[in-house]
Amino acid sequence: NAGVTQTPKFRILKIGQSMTLQCAQDMNHNYMYWYRQDPGMGLKLIYYSVGAGITDKGEVPNGYNVSRSTTEDFPLRLELAAPSQTSVYFCASSRDRVDEQFFGPGTRLTVL
Amino acid sequence: KNEVEQSPQNLTAQEGEFITINCSYSVGISALHWLQQHPGGGIVSLFMLSSGKKKHGRLIATINIQEKHSSLHITASHPRDSAVYICAVRYSGAGSYQLTFGKGTKLSVIP
Numbered sequence: 714n715a716g717v718t719q720t721p722k723f724r725i726l727k728i729g730q731s732m733t734l735q736c737a738q739d740m741n742h743n744y745m746y747w748y749r750q751d752p753g754m755g756l757k758l759i760y761y762s763v764g765a766g767i768t769d770k771g772e773v774p775n776g777y778n779v780s781r782s783t784t785e786d787f788p789l790r791l792e793l794a795a796p797s798q799t800s801v802y803f804c805a806s807s808r809d810r811v812d813e814q815f816f817g818p819g820t821r822l823t824v825l
Numbered sequence: 826k827n828e829v830e831q832s833p834q835n836l837t838a839q840e841g842e843f844i845t846i847n848c849s850y851s852v853g854i855s856a857l858h859w860l861q862q863h864p865g866g867g868i869v870s871l872f873m874l875s876s877g878k879k880k881h882g883r884l885i886a887t888i889n890i891q892e893k894h895s896s897l898h899i900t901a902s903h904p905r906d907s908a909v910y911i912c913a914v915r916y917s918g919a920g921s922y923q924l925t926f927g928k929g930t931k932l933s934v935i936p
Contacts, residue, residue: 744922755829755911755926763922771923803868810922811856811915816868 714739719804719817726794726824734789734820736804744807745787746771746814747779749800756803762787763810794824831912831927838934844899846930848912851893855917858924859886859897862909871897871910902934 720735738745743764748756758771762781776798778790787806791798801821805814832847848857859871872879872886874895879886883902888895899906912927 753928755928756913756924757926758923761922769922801866805868813858813870813873814924815870816860819866819868821866 716740717804717806717815717817719802719820721820722818723821724823726791726822728794728796728824730794731790731792732794732822734791734802734804734822736787736789736817737785738787738804738806738815739785740806740808740815741784742806742808742815743784744810744812745781746805746807747777747787747789748803748805749773750803750819751800759789759802791822796824798822799824829912829914829925829927831910831930833930834928835931836933838902838932840903840934840936842902842934844902844906844932844934846897846910846912846932848895848897848927849893850914850925853917854890854893854914856915857888857895858913858915859895860911860913862911862929864908868911899932902932904934904936907932907934 717738746761747759750756757773760779762768768779801819803819804817807814830849856875858873862868883900885898909929909931911929913924
């Protein structure tokens with residue numbers, strides 16, 4: 714099992730550009746999450762999903778969108794990149810709401 | 826505001842020392858997680874607990890629900906334990922999907 718995979722590992726964007734961060738898991742987990750990690754700060758939840766077709770906002774959703782068309786995939790879309798979105802992004806999944814979460818390797822995004 | 830506080834922020838230890846990292850939170854929780862973030866950035870779950878104590882190898886996690894406090898202990902520390910240790914809590918309440926994370930404790934173990 715690959716677990717949780719994320720692509721790309723690194724990306725530099727210009728202000729106003731768009732991109733999609735990919736996340737996939739092969740553990741048949743219902744719950745998936747997107748977090749951002751800023752230097753010196755705790756992880757913050759951007760969006761989460763409790764199953765295919767169901768998504769909801771987390772603590773810091775502004776500037777992002779998600780979709781969940783399959784159990785395996787949970788892409789995160791940045792429509793108009795801003796310098797404030799420079800961060801490391803982690804995708805995670807869990808079997809259920811109260812279970813441990815499995816994290817992907819992260820995507821380091823810089824917006825210039 | 827529900828917050829998770831970790832101490833110390835940074836910790837340097839000699840190989841073989843006993844390490845304690847602390848986590849405190851403000852209101853009732855349904856579960857507390859300890860996570861390890863490697864120098865390369867990857868995050869792995871170490872423990873999830875709601876009461877008492879759990880042990881895995883040289884790692885021990887304890888929680889005191891009344892005092893709203895948890896500790897992560899590392900016995901016989903080794904340089905490979907060098908990492909950032911993160912505490913996260915799930916607050917009680919219906920629909921509590923979110924974890925609230927502490928800022929992490931950076932541990933460096935010197936040979």
